[in-house]
Amino acid sequence: MKVLNFGSLNIDYFYKVGHFVQKGETQASDMLNIYGGGKGLNQSVALSRAGAEVYHAGVIGTDGAFLKEILEEAGVNTTFTQELQNVRTGHAIIQNDSAGDNCIILYGGANQEVTKELVDDVIKEFGSGDWLVLQNEINEIPYIVDKAHEKGMKIVLNPSPVNNKIFEINLSYIDYFILNEGEGQALAGVQADGSTLINKLGEKFPDAEIVLTLGERGSVYSGKEGVVWQDAYKADVIDTTAAGDTFTGYFMAGRMEGMSVKDALNMASKASALAVTRKGAAMSIPMKDEVIGFKAK
Numbered sequence: 001m002k003v004l005n006f007g008s009l010n011i012d013y014f015y016k017v018g019h020f021v022q023k024g025e026t027q028a029s030d031m032l033n034i035y036g037g038g039k040g041l042n043q044s045v046a047l048s049r050a051g052a053e054v055y056h057a058g059v060i061g062t063d064g065a066f067l068k069e070i071l072e073e074a075g076v077n078t079t080f081t082q083e084l085q086n087v088r089t090g091h092a093i094i095q096n097d098s099a100g101d102n103c104i105i106l107y108g109g110a111n112q113e114v115t116k117e118l119v120d121d122v123i124k125e126f127g128s129g130d131w132l133v134l135q136n137e138i139n140e141i142p143y144i145v146d147k148a149h150e151k152g153m154k155i156v157l158n159p160s161p162v163n164n165k166i167f168e169i170n171l172s173y174i175d176y177f178i179l180n181e182g183e184g185q186a187l188a189g190v191q192a193d194g195s196t197l198i199n200k201l202g203e204k205f206p207d208a209e210i211v212l213t214l215g216e217r218g219s220v221y222s223g224k225e226g227v228v229w230q231d232a233y234k235a236d237v238i239d240t241t242a243a244g245d246t247f248t249g250y251f252m253a254g255r256m257e258g259m260s261v262k263d264a265l266n267m268a269s270k271a272s273a274l275a276v277t278r279k280g281a282a283m284s285i286p287m288k289d290e291v292i293g294f295k296a297k
């Protein structure tokens, strides 16, 4: 069983600020770090560190070669990571405030240069029993979903960042949704939260398994194993960037290897509690032995 993650690769420009910049304000930042990131790359790293056999498909420019190295160092196969001339690698401008929270401006760049030919070349190497993991930072997602469905792959969608393009996807082909409350509200078309929201999502996508992440309130699953709640573990937050990606990678790797929902949610919550105590995106994602050895505060 192989995992194909068709997803973004970003250069993250990470600025430490006292507070998020307000309208009309100019704020000095005395710290800039440049990290590897992108929801796709982060989730590939998390899946691989959690023990899955991961293939990352996506597009970078020549300025993003180091992103491929990050994936390879994490044990991810980059055969399907394409490098294009004359296009900039995608990037993110991330403000990290004194509470450790972030806000992000995204520039798609090469992430928006996925072609149907690339999709066809990649998907033909996968089949029934393999998994496809997707976020919403690349183009051609509806086509990727259709092709993967034709091949009998199981499909995981983290619809992040959420926008109207999500509704171009045949969402009935999705086996797993992993999403936060804002994304859940957009997909369900309601302003509900927590248990009301997961019920609405369950009604809308009755054949899917759904995990709703609730930040400090934990997470909740609805699907074949009923409704399962998981508390968040307490952590000294430095930077929340990639905490959601860490959760997605660890949860899905657990499920793919046959873990119960309860155990996979628990492992994913521990992994994301560790990730928020560290700076950066991919580099904040813990190794599996750290997650296993995690002690709750």
Ligand code: RIB
Residues within 6 Å of the ligand: 008, 010, 011, 012, 036, 037, 038, 039, 042, 091, 092, 104, 106, 137, 241, 242, 243, 244, 245, 281, 282
């Ligand atoms: O989820 C975190 C990621 O979102 C960052 O690494 C950034 O690149 C954006 O894609």
